[in-house]
């Protein structure tokens with residue numbers, strides 16, 4: 001009897017639940033399901049995610065190509081959740097303008113990043129972003145070139161000791177980006193480059209991996225399940241290392257970003273101490289791995305295409321008159337080919353390959369499709385960057401000159417958006433490009449980057465997603481000392 005009653009209650013609840021969401025199901029049904037035959041009753045596609053981060057990257061790629069073939073959109077579902085993956089730039093533009101709330105899964109990142117701008121709910125984000133924006137104006141960021149230059153020289157010195165042999169570049173480049181962010185944002189020298197296994201970087205890598213697994217493996221979502229697993233202790237240990245680190249660098253220094261933030265947030269609407277601490281952590285996390293991935297992918301591409309590398313080198317020789325001097329602000333404007341190479345690297349291997357947003361109310365897209373309220377949307381930057389409709393039949397080719405002014409005529413602004421678009425786009429765009437360019441000016445003047453040359457114009461690499469897109473091999477290359 002009790003069993004029968006329970007059954008009736010569950011059935012009634014399910015019918016009511018589905019009835020309330022009938023509009024959502026109706027609108028979602030109009031959009032093709034990705035690999036429909038592999039969806040199972042109730043759990044949908046979720047079982048396919050009992051895999052590693054390399055396989056998740058393959059699903060992200062494959063679903064993006066499927067969306068491209070289906071006029072820029074595809075859907076998948078699991079349990080009561082429906083997600084759309086969108087690659088069409090015109091649709092993306094509207095989504096990123098109107099759906100500002102981050103997807104629910106970002107709550108797992110908030111467990112260690114708290115309410116810092118990048119993953120905060122809109123109610124908190126709006127005010128914080130307003131305070132942060134002036135601190136990233138080109139005028140302020142230009143003053144950081146000296147720091148980038150000094151830290152890049154340090155990077156080159158670290159690499160000299162490892163020249164002539166194959167190196168996993170990740171620890172070197174991520175400690176460069178961490179040193180640069182801490183010195184520019186907080187005015188604090190943390191000297192991670194003297195210690196490539198800096199506990200903060202090890203902990204950040206590990207926690208991003210744990211959190212990302214939790215995001216794509218729905219059975220890890222309930223806190224009580226996660227807390228029973230050994231990963232929980234690892235997560236808490238990493239969180240402690242990260243918070244201890246930010247506390248040590250959270251020092252007020254004149255002339256730093258933080259100084260500026262404290263100054264402009266000093267009014268009654270300014271940051272509280274807790275908010276300041278969260279923003280410092282946000283800047284470190286948002287600015288370290290992203291730029292390091294971009295440097296890593298560009299290094300790999302240069303090793304695969306020596307003729308491109310030679311052109312970058314010749315440009316550097318011209319700009320620096322073949323003299324070993326530190327980079328100055330004006331040099332950056334001259335390094336036009338290097339910039340094209342970095343942009344093409346960001347196009348093919350965007351460090352943030354997808355963005356997840358919540359759909360709070362029905363939205364009609366320019367393509368005519370409607371995304372229903374109560375669903376989630378995954379904006380595939382990867383897909384937008386490789387759509388032949390926008391990039392031509394050679395969309396997969398590595399061709400830096402597609403960014404030449406005379407050739408670069410984007411059919412839609414969102415067909416190239418490594419730094420996202422709309423009101424929640426990346427505020428570190430100028431900062432990142434300056435820091436990345438400066439690091440290459442130091443590396444490439446001293447070393448030839450050697451790897452396995454790629455015969456095809458289509459670069460192949462084993463990839464994984466750990467929140468960010470990364471190379472599985474940790475960006476292995478050999479650096480040969482130039483005379």
Ligand code: HEM
Pocket residue numbers: 096117118119125129181282283286287288290291294350351352355418419420421423424425426427428429431432
């Ligand atoms: C190559 C390097 C970088 C890439 C590819 C990148 C990419 C991105 C992307 C895709 C977003 C998400 C935007 C969205 O949800 O629509 C983002 C947000 C953000 N980025 Fe970056 N980023 C980079 C470097 C940096 C740096 C160096 C900083 C700061 C030092 C930074 C600070 C931020 C912040 C604060 C946000 C949150 C913006 C908001 O929600 O209002 N990023 N970035």
